Amino acid sequence: MLALELAQKFRKTRSQQRFISFISMSSTIGIGLGCFVLIVLLSVMNGFEKELTGRILSVVPHGEIYSKSESGIENLEAQLYRFSQDSRLASVTPYTGLTGMLQSNGELKAISVTGIPVEQVADKYAERVSTQDWLRFSRQSNSLIVGKGIFSSMGLQVGDKVQVLIPQTTHDLTFKAPRSITLEIAGVLSVGGELDNQLGLMHLETASNAIGISSKAQGLQFTLKDPFSAYDTMRDIGYSYPQAVYMSDWTRTQGHLYSDIQLVRAVVYIALSLVIAVACFNIVSSLVMAVREKQASIAILKTMGASDSLIRNAFVLQGVINGFIGITVGVTLALLVAPNLSDIVRVIESGLGVEILSGDIYFIDFLPSSLHWQDVVVTIVVAMFLSVGATLYPAQKAVNISPTSALH
Incomplete structure (x- = not known):
């Protein structure tokens, strides 16, 4: 050329x-x-x-709904079956969440604990909790797994007895002493970043009993096949839900x-x-x-x-x-x-x-x-x-x- x-x-x-x-x-x-x-x-x-x-979206739910009333999710089994037929959802897990203060050896630290059905979510936490810790956690209903940051900053050891102080709300806004539950440290959860300084896991039934949930769970956590559709999917689910519920998705909590x-x-x-x-x-x-x-x-x-x-x-x-x-x-x-x-x-x-x-x-x-x-x-x-x-x-x-x- x-x-x-x-x-x-x-x-x-x-x-x-x-x-x-x-x-x-x-x-x-x-x-x-x-x-x-x-x-x-x-x-x-x-x-x-x-x-x-x-990492984060494997532990943090893609979306969740939780009951507006103190009784929890109504007709839980029927709702779980209904959502199992939804092609947008990979899994649905009942949960009860509580926020309080973790007390040990005179120290206090804020913690957000999620009550989970242990056997149902074992695979979800397989890479974040050691096998030995998970086995110990699954055997004891009063056990607690805490984030790596909490475990280190408070100098905790596996087997330590700790108290979780849960604030109690009243209709007339009067002060009421927090409810206290005693749990045993069973292991460490490692997600990364600030989540390790906030999260904890406990048994679903124990958590529900601690805050007076009369049904089996306070809410439902959703894992979506497409996490980036969480905003639209959760609004579709929340608006059509037969019970008054609050709804949220990961874009609100971790979307930044x-x-x-x-x-x-x-x-x-x-x-x-x-x-x-x-x-x-x-x-x-x-x-x-x-x-x-x-x-x-x-x-x-x-x-x-x-x-x-x-x-x-x-x-x-x-x-x-x-x-x-x-x-x-x-x-x-x-x-x-x-x-x-x-x-x-x-x-x-x-x-x-x-x-x-x-x-x-x-x-x-x-x-x-x-x-x-x-x-x-x-x-x-x-x-x-x-x-x-x-x-x-x-x-x-x-x-x-x-x-x-x-x-x-």
């Missing part, structure tokens, strides 16, 4: 073209660096989203994490797309200078019968080659680094003695990464589009050169 041969000829460096070559090289490096960083950071955002779904991830993803994509665009402006600069440098050569080609499309394609291909090289190098490095980013960061942490993500603050203590091929494809398409677009103006200037004025 003659246009490609001309493009390669024009790219060859001479002593007077070193500055042009430097600008051309900087554009190639900028495009490659932009593609590399964009793919890696998008992989990190994908990793956070994956961990959010796999997902919103933050999406916000950072959008900011990263816009910012690094602009970095690639700025690098492409260097293609414009280098090609404009190359056109001015090659005016005589272009004029000679035109006098020999070269068409405008041939001249235009030669300079377009010259810029596209720079973009293609940068994209290839950047994407290749990203494909090598992104899948192994977690291991690379661990090596850096151990070498420098620093901790990038603290498990006490965040819901994970490592930098996750999940490479999605659609991100790679979109990055390549955007970078190539910007690279081609940057060549159009210089290529048109080359076409507009008049042989008579250039050879004068």
Whole structure:
């Protein structure tokens, strides 16, 4: 292809073209660096989203309804059967929730305890509670599993006797002493982040008896096949429920994490797309200078019968080659680094003695990464589009050169 041969000829460096070559090289490096960083950071955002779904949403219910009355959920078995026929739901679990203060050795700490049917949810907590702790928990109806943060901060040990103080409400708003129940620490729940400083698990029947629920459960927890449909699904269930209930979903309690991830993803994509665009402006600069440098050569080609499309394609291909090289190098490095980013960061942490993500603050203590091929494809398409677009103006200037004025 003659246009490609001309493009390669024009790219060859001479002593007077070193500055042009430097600008051309900087554009190639900028495009490659932009593609590399964009793919890696998008992989990190994908990793956070994956961990959010796999860790927090595996423990936190996707949605829940709970009775407005103190008696709890009416006709529990019938409602469980009805929801088992709903194709949107993966599982439905009765529960009783209570919020109070955990007291041990003179210390108090706020805790949100969920009463659960132990045998029914064993698989759900299999990765968050050790097998030994779960067996101990399932054998004793007065046992309690607490979050890792609570366990550590209060200096608890398995087998310790603790008290949970539950506030009691009155219709006339008069003060009433909290109800106290004594439980035995059976194990530790590890979810990550602030949840480890808040959550506790106990037996459903014990929890229901503690707050005077006359039915078997205070509410129902739902696990959806599509967690991201929780907002619409829970409103559909709540509005059509035959009993007066409150409804909630994970987007109200943990949705800020997902919103933050999406916000950072959008900011990263816009910012690094602009970095690639700025690098492409260097293609414009280098090609404009190359056109001015090659005016005589272009004029000679035109006098020999070269068409405008041939001249235009030669300079377009010259810029596209720079973009293609940068994209290839950047994407290749990203494909090598992104899948192994977690291991690379661990090596850096151990070498420098620093901790990038603290498990006490965040819901994970490592930098996750999940490479999605659609991100790679979109990055390549955007970078190539910007690279081609940057060549159009210089290529048109080359076409507009008049042989008579250039050879004068």
